[in-house]
Amino acid sequence: MIDPDEPLERQVQRQARIIDALMRRSNRQHEVGGTAYGAFQSAIALQGQVWAKTRDLERTTDELRHARDEGERMRKNLADALAAMEGGVALFTDGRLEVCNDIFLKLLPDVSGRLQPGTGIEQCFGALSGSRHVVTVEGNVDAALAQARRGGVGTSVVSLVIALTGDRWYQINLQRTSDRNIVLLLTEITTIVRRNRSEKEHLIDRQADYLQAVFENMTSGVCTFSPEGAVMMYNQQFRILLGLPYTMLQKGTDLHQLLDFVAGHKVIVDAGLFEIAQWLDRLDRQGRLRRRMRHATGRMLDLHAHRLPDGGVMLELKDVTLETRATEMLENRVVERTEELTRANDQLRQQFDEMARVEEELRQAKERAEAAVSSKTRFLAAASHDLLQPVNAAKLLIATLRESTEGTGVGGMVERLDGSFSSIEQLLHSLLDISRLDSADRALTPSDVGIGSLMRSVRDDQLPLAQRKGVTLDVVPSGAFVRSDPVYLLRSIQNLVVNALQYTPEGGRVLVGCRPRRGRIELQVWDTGIGISRKDQKRIFEEFARADNVPLGSGVGLGLSIVDRTCRHLGHKVRVRSKPGVGSVFSIEMELAEGRVAQSSEPAEGCAGPVVSETEMDHIVLLVENDPDVLFAFTSKLEQWGASVLPAGSITEALGHVRDIGMAPDIILADYQLDDGETGDRAIAAVRELTGVRVPAIIITADRSTGLVSKGAVEGFSVLTKPVQLSRLRPLIDWKIRWQSPEAAE
Known part of the structure; x- marks a missing residue:
């Protein structure tokens, strides 16, 4: 009934109420009790309870008194501690x-x-x-x-x-x-x-002493004036520079009095009262003044005057006599030097005029030379088609004649004739390549090129020459891609392989392969030929330069020059290692195109394509060629292969042949440059539009730019350059008809 956690006063109050209630109950029971004995027992029990509650009340009162005493003692201790x-x-x-x-x-x-x-x-x-x-x-x-x-x-x-x-x-x-x-x-x-206040005042006093010491040891003369114009602080250097007596410069001396003394005693040359008054007026208006003046003794003085924050004035004097004399000497030297430079400038102007005249003559000569080179380039580019046309016709006729006379008495003569035309073709190609590489508008377009297809193309082209000479030609396959121009890289590899075959005797070997070189790749051509001496290795890449041990009649020395120029333009590195009597190794180091994977596609120019049989070509071939000799030679060769040829000299004639047969041909062979501005790609497009069939087509041209190849990839025709290699043409025709027939394309 009593919560021990309550305050002691609260517990005492509760106990008193409980005792009072028990007493009242005892009285009621006594009044209504049945017998005296029952009342006696109730009284005894009530008295025991009262004594117990009384003891609890006394104990609680003692604890409360003790707590109060403890609180008073703690408060007294706190007060004593605070007082201490x-x-x-x-x-x-x-x-x-x-x-x-x-x-x-x-x-x-x-x-x-x-x-x-x-x-x-x-x-x-x-x-x-x-x-x-x-x-x-x-x-x-x-x-x-x-x-x-x-x-x-x-x-x-x-x-x-x-x-x-x-x-x-x-x-x-x-x-x-x-x-x-x-x-x-x-x-x-x-x-x-x-x-702190005392230390601050002492520091201020010391600073004043320090300031005065600094004033006295300055090389400049310094004097300060109060806002009222009285001297406050100065150093002896100020008095010495002005030449003032001790009595004139004292604390409290008035500024105007000092200036009157300077003007009256001519201390400053050409500085009267009027001019000094102007100085003071300018100082009042601008807050600062700077003057260079000559002392009566001949010294030059610089005067600097400044308004102080409290309205006072600070004057500073510097002796600049030596500086002035040095400046005068320098000015005199500058005048003398200027006269010399003027004379030298006149001479240089005359020389410049002469140089300008010479440069103008050189510019005109350079323009004439560039015009000549540009004219030569344009001439060779324009004439390449006309130059290659007769060579192409002659090669086709010789190829037809060689197959017809094989095994006869004139077969050897035809073979020699074929070799002569091959030499003419090689020389003509070299001249055209040099002209293109020397031109200002070279069309070298690096791209990702599969080097393996180029090596296979060179092997297929040069394998007949190797067999005739009795030399083994091996090519190690490679699936790498490099950053290069496909046309000129093919020509470079071909020139290296042709040189290796030409200077390797019967029974020798030529090996072509690639080696990786730290993120790049190196194409190498090994041979067991006559070798090259060390002194000749430095000049064999020049035009018309050949080694001393090269036999007469083995070329004019342009192939390696073309390789060197091509690689320099493309950023490739060309190297040669050779030993006379042992052999040579020519290499081209190129940037490797990472992440490229070889993909199967149609044979590009220079690729032999899939191996095909030598059976008769039972196909209808639409041949579009404006040169009658080439048209005749091409028709004869195709018919010799067993093809049915529809020869046409123009687009109109070609469309007439298609209408006559009433069907699409199996393949179209077209020259690119036709008469009256017509082109081979337009002829192909016209035939396809007439027949409604995407007829396989091949463009044969003397144009070696990559633009036509890119166009062919978009419009679906292949490109071969003149003079056409029959070893490439026959497999390409069979491949395109087999894999790109009109029925398969549409």
């Missing part, structure tokens, strides 16, 4: 004054009566600020209270500084010690403030 502290201390609980020491109360006697327990902390600070003993308070009281309340328990102290009468200084520190309590500490800092 050197500074003033006040404890605020829930924002109200709980306890403080005598130092806190007696610090400001006029407001001590208002600082009683229970007073709010704001009222305490208001009383402190309003005391007549407080001179100043450094800091914001409201902000300090707010910061102390927001701060965590035991966090940094918030401080204020107050100045009291009698030059006394105290620091007020506020700190939150618990969720409910804030402690205020008053610490006297009078000794510290006075010591």
Whole structure:
């Protein structure tokens, strides 16, 4: 019935009410009891309960008295501890004054009566600020209270500084010690403030001494004037530079008096009172003045005048005599040097005019040379078709004649004739390649090229030559892709292989392959030929240069020059290693196109394509060629292969043949440059439009640019260059008809 956790006073009250209730109950039972014995028993029981409750009440009262004594003792100990502290201390609980020491109360006697327990902390600070003993308070009281309340328990102290009468200084520190309590500490800092003030005054005095010492040791003369114009501070150098007597320059001397003395005694040459008055006027208007003036002794002085922040004036004098003399000497030398430079400039102008005339002549000569080279290039480009046309016709006729005379008495002569035309073709190709590489508008277009197909193409072209010479020609397959121009890289590999076969005797061997070189690839051509001496290895890449051990009649020396020029334009590196009598190794190092995978496609120019049988060509071939000789030779060769040829010299004639047979041909062979501005690609497009069938087609042209090849890839025709290689033409025709027949295409 009694909660032991309740305060002792509350427990005593409850016990008293319980005893009172028991007594009333006992009285009622006594009044209504049945017998005296029952009443006696009730009285005995009630008395026992009363004694027990009385003992509990006495014990509880003793504990309450002991707790009160302990609280009083702790409060007295706290008061003694606060009284023993050197500074003033006040404890605020829930924002109200709980306890403080005598130092806190007696610090400001006029407001001590208002600082009683229970007073709010704001009222305490208001009383402190309003005391007549407080001179100043450094800091914001409201902000300090707010910061102390927001701060965590035991966090940094918030401080204020107050100045009291009698030059006394105290620091007020506020700190939150618990969720409910804030402690205020008053610490006297009078000794510290006075010591700092004394040190500051001493430092100021020393700074004045230092400043005066600096003034006296300056090379410039310095003098300062008060706003009223009286001398405040100066050094001896100022007096010496102006030549003033000791009595004239003293503390308190007036500025105008000093200037009157300077003007009256002609201390400054050509500086009268009027000019000095102008100086002062300018100083008043602009706040600064700078003048260079000549002293009566001949020295040159620089005068600098500045307005000080308080309205005073500072004058600074510098002796610039040596500097002035040096400047005058320099100016004289500059004048002399200017005259010399003027004369030299006249000579240079004459030389420049002469050089301009020579440069103009050189420019004109260069333009004429460039025009000649450009004319030669345009001529070779325009004439390449006409130059290659008869060679192409002759090769076709010789090929037809060679098959017809094979095994007869004139077969050998035809074979020699074929070799002669091959030499003419090789020389013509070399000249055209050099012309294109030398032209200003070279059409080298690097792309990702499969090097394996180029090596196979060269092998297929040169294998008959190797067999006739009795030389073994081997090519190691490669699936690598390189960054290069496909046309000129093919020509470079072909030139290296042709040279190797030409200078390798019967029974020798030529090997072509590739080696990886740290992210690049090196194509190598090995041979067991006559070799090249070390001195010849440095000049064999020049035009018309051949090694000393090369037999007569073995070429004019253009192949390696073309290889060198091509590789320089494409950024490839060409190397040669050779030993006379042992053999040579020529290599081309190129950038490797990473991530490329070889893909199957139609045979490009220079590729033999799939191996086909030598059976008769039972196909209808539409041949479009404007040159009658080439048309005749081509028709004869195709018919010799077993084809049914529809020869046409123009697009109109070709379309007439198609209408006559009433069907699409199996394949179209067309020259690119036809008469009257017609082209082979237009002929192919016209036949396809007429028949409604995507007829396989091959363009045969002397144009070696990559633009036509790119167009062929888009429009679906292949490109072969003249003079056409029959070893390439026959497999390509069979391949395109077999894999790109009209029925399969549509």
